[in-house]
Amino acid sequence: MAIRLFPLHCGVVVGDAGAFADGEHGELRLPVPSWLVEHPRGLALFDSGLHAELARDPATRLGPLAKLMRVEVTEDETVGARLAALGIDPGDVRFLVTSHLHFDHVGGHAQVPNARLVVQRAEWDAGHDAAAIRASFYEPRDYDLGHAVEAVDGEHDVFGDGTVVCVPTPGHTPGHQSLRVRLASGDVVLTADACYFRRSFERLVLPPFAHDFDAMRASVARLRALAERGARLLFGHDEEQWRELDAGPRPLV
Numbered sequence: 012m013a014i015r016l017f018p019l020h021c022g023v024v025v026g027d028a029g030a031f032a033d034g035e036h037g038e039l040r041l042p043v044p045s046w047l048v049e050h051p052r053g054l055a056l057f058d059s060g061l062h063a064e065l066a067r068d069p070a071t072r073l074g075p076l077a078k079l080m081r082v083e084v085t086e087d088e089t090v091g092a093r094l095a096a097l098g099i100d101p102g103d104v105r106f107l108v109t110s111h112l113h114f115d116h117v118g119g120h121a122q123v124p125n126a127r128l129v130v131q132r133a134e135w136d137a138g139h140d141a142a143a144i145r146a147s148f149y150e151p152r153d154y155d156l157g158h159a160v161e162a163v164d165g166e167h168d169v170f171g172d173g174t175v176v177c178v179p180t181p182g183h184t185p186g187h188q189s190l191r192v193r194l195a196s197g198d199v200v201l202t203a204d205a206c207y208f209r210r211s212f213e214r215l216v217l218p219p220f221a222h223d224f225d226a227m228r229a230s231v232a233r234l235r236a237l238a239e240r241g242a243r244l245l246f247g248h249d250e251e252q253w254r255e256l257d258a259g260p261r262p263l264v
Contacts, residue, residue, distance in 0.1 A: 013195050014174055015262035017047040019093040021060025022084030024115055024248070030079060031248070032211050033219045041248035043115045045090045046201055047097070048192055049262070052170045053105035056126065057190045057201055059090045059119030062153060073114065076148055082115075091122030106169055107158065108177060110203030110247075111184040112138040113147070117154040128154075129169060131179060132162040134186025147184055147222065180205035180234065182227025183218075189234070191242065198242040199263065205230045208249045 022043045028035035046057040065072050065082040073082070086092060091101045107126035110116050111134055120128070137143035138154060161167075167177040174193040181187050183204040190201045205227070206212045212231065221227045238244050246252055256263070 014051075014193065015049040016192050016194060016199060017049070017097065017262050018245075018253075018256055019045040019047060019060070019090060020088065020253070021045050021090055021093060021119065022065075022082065022088045022115075024061075024080050024082055026080035029219065031207050031218050032216050034216065040250055041207070042250055042253040043084070043248070044253070045093065045119065046190070047094065047099070048175055050170050050175060052172075054099065054103060055106040055108055055169055055175060056090070056094075056104050056123060057108045058110050058116040058203065059107065059123060060084075060093075061089070061115055062118035062121075063089050065114070065118065072150060074148065074150075076114075089122060090119035108169060108175075108188075108190055109134070109154070110189065110201075110205075111187040112149050112154050113184070113204070114150055114153060116203065120154050120158070121156055124156075124158075126158060127161050128158040129161045129163060129167065129177065131177070131181075131186030131188050132164050133181065134184060134188070135160065135162045137185040143185065178233070178237075180230035182221055182223050182225075182230045184222050187230070189230075191237070194263065198237070198240075200234065200237050200242045200244050202234055202244055202246050204247045206234060206244070207247045209244075209246050209252055212244065212246065 024041045028039045045060045048055040061084040069077040102125045104123045104126045109130045169175040176191045178189045180189045192199045
């Protein structure tokens with residue numbers, strides 16, 4: 012059985028372009044992806060998208076962020092519904108690999124109740140520190156749900172065969188990580204918020220806000236090195252790239 016990677020569209024965040032790429036203007040519509048990895052040893056999910064309540068009650072779930080952006084998500088766009096549309100019981104997902112603990116990456120964690128949460132230790136620790144929670148706008152009720160937690164340090168081989176590997180890419184948050192997936196066509200790297208857009212990657216334009224800008228630059232350099240070795244990068248919230256993927260209920264090739 013070959014490894015397959017499915018893009019799952021889990022809603023949209025709409026906000027000011029300048030909040031995501033320094034110097035940009037206007038309004039951006041940011042697709043919020045989750046990614047299903049189908050592996051011979053089980054299913055893994057990379058991030059879980061948005062919580063459906065964000066569309067109904069953004070102020071309660073987003074707090075001050077609700078003044079800076081709006082969320083568009085329906086029940087059919089939640090990760091549980093996307094998995095069900097593929098004929099997959101969310102309870103069968105073995106690993107829930109979490110890039111970081113922001114609301115648009117952990118909003119569906121409750122819908123994947125039996126998975127082992129794989130997260131960088133620095134991120135998990137930050138998500139349980141009161142000052143870091145305030146500084147990074149974390150919402151513990153999105154991720155502190157009783158999952159078995161595998162807190163890792165640095166690169167981590169999810170299935171133990173080198174095909175699905177967590178790649179530490181801190182900077183956006185203290186313990187952000189990306190994911191390298193080895194498909195038959197070659198390596199794919201899911202950057203998550205280590206780099207929002209292809210154009211930012213090409214121009215080395217960072218967002219105006221980050222936990223650590225020096226670490227973020229180093230992470231982009233790491234992603235560049237992977238790309239130079241032939242990896243295909245899929246960026247965190249790139250609307251143009253998402254349209255190119257023609258994301259639907261079928262795997263990437």
